Amino acid sequence: MVKVGFYQGCCFQGQDAHMFETMKEMFKRIDVDVVLLEETTCCGGNTIDEENRKLSYAINARNIALAEREGLDMLVSCNTCYMVIAKAKRALDTDKKLREEINLLLKEEGLEYKGTSRIYHLLDFFRDVVGYEKIRNAVKRPLKGWKVAAYYGCHVLYPKEIAVDNSDNPSSLQEILKALGAEVIDDYEGNDACCGYHSFFTDKSMTLKKLNRILGGVKKVGADIVATPCPLCFKSFDIYQTNMETPPHVPSSFLPEIMAYAFGIDKEKSGLAHHLIKVEKE
């Protein structure tokens, strides 16, 4: 049993707490004990950087220090949280002065950023810690006949310093989907376009254009569903899609949900049954 600290961010708490329960249940089937890092706060969503970059580094030094206190590596699912935290870690590991300054503040809470915990995103955690073979063996209900479009999202591939896969030609998501028994489609228009999530509250028209580009591409290649490891990309696809003038009605899945389903957890409990754009495929 591998034990890892899970960073929840805003996507796995409050009314979205069920997404964490699904995730925990899914991870149990591949022998991973996911421990919630309870005292962590929002990563700042790459927005606090507009207020002050050092504040973003400090918030995330604290978040990482909470994992280090438990002696655990940190697992992050949200692409943006992953990028923001990984960027902070890079800054703290390379800038001694910054680290010392922030540690002085953390000391009050009895915390210290040491740099001992590794930050994983779902994709490299599945590839490097769990292994595709283990995922394949946990499958109880192979996704036979499911044409799944693979969508990474930006913040696991760019910038290069924090990328978890080859930024130009990544393969981990396809490998995971293949291990679930799905037919994977990765060559479609918009496969590398931004999902538009972050511009919904800065320039909404941009979000809708992005969705049109990606979901239009997914529809054109005849995929049944688009799967992404990022809960924000998923929210953009499932929720913001309904804001489009003529929604293409492309169903989407957050990767752990479709994995849970393939591991034998039913549609209701995996969360697949609760999407705004219905997942019809059985």
Added chain:
Amino acid sequence: METAILQVFRYDPEKDQAPYYKEYEVPVEGTLLNALLYIKDNLDSTLTFRAFCRSEVCGSCSVKVNGKTKLACKTPMKELVETWKGKPLRIEPLNHMKVIKDLVVDIDKPIEKMKTLIPWLVPDPRVVPTDPMHESIIYPEEMEAYKDQIHCMLCFSCYSACEAVADNDRYRGPFAFSKAYRFQVDRRDIETAKEKRIRYAISGGLWSCVQCQKCIYVCPKGVKPAEDIQNLRGQAVKKGFTDKPGARKLKHFVDWIYATGQINRLYLPEEVYGNKEAREKLTKAYTEMGVEVWEVPKPTKGLMKFRDIYLEILSKEDKALDLDFSHVRKIDRMVSEIFKADICTIVDRTHEEGRSSKGLISKLKGLLGGK
């Protein structure tokens, strides 16, 4: 000798009705630019591309390889073959610019867009001597603020890869914002010019950037336009340009994260777009699913210490917004009403009770089959 196939975009608007691709077999050695020069010298002298310095200085040889922007003289052929696992390499001109011939594009449009952001020094006579015989001194520590941005060599890699340019023709382009930011942090530049740049940046799409980070990824010189754009947004808000959705989003993040450690997606549409129905709709949707709605995030243990760190940094550092304490108190009152105690007591209690309220847990247990 190991070889690779390049499928090169060919188009001569004076002769060809439509673009086409021509295949060339090239040695896998040196850089992509070496391969293009190999074609020109040995296989097809009609192939047209730009390349001058061959050493990552002039920025003229940017092209796309299988859709990804690369500076040809900086990209080893071996790396391309490994990345694409032996697949043919499709070489195309950059995006968002008119093709003049083959791989050569017309860069006038992004140059004109850049000029609208005043990417030059407007000297402040109080700092810069008007007499040309007197030196205008810049100290090394001052240059820290723009030491990366000055390396931009106008290769247009970021312009080609930019997600905002792709869907907003008015958007000035990542490099243009970096060029502008470089002067925003230059002590010698006059305040009125800084104010103007912000105005022009806003009308040039400052808030349309989607923060995909591709500009940072493709920049061959280590410039970080996406981060410069964040810095410019911060400056815009600080200068009082707060009537944009993006500025209100920033305020939401700054206040709510301080107050509760989290943002509040239920209130985001209301605070950014004045859309009250969104909260009602979301609440209804969650209730129908049997999920308990959290009006406010439950404050976590350590929140008070977290607030100290937050305040300590904001009190010392240059920032876009001051914390709005009346907003914070309003949030505190909401938290107190919902959890029936003051914020300090709740923070202590949270630790004893665990993260979820009983109602939510029982509902989830129902959802997960009692596990």
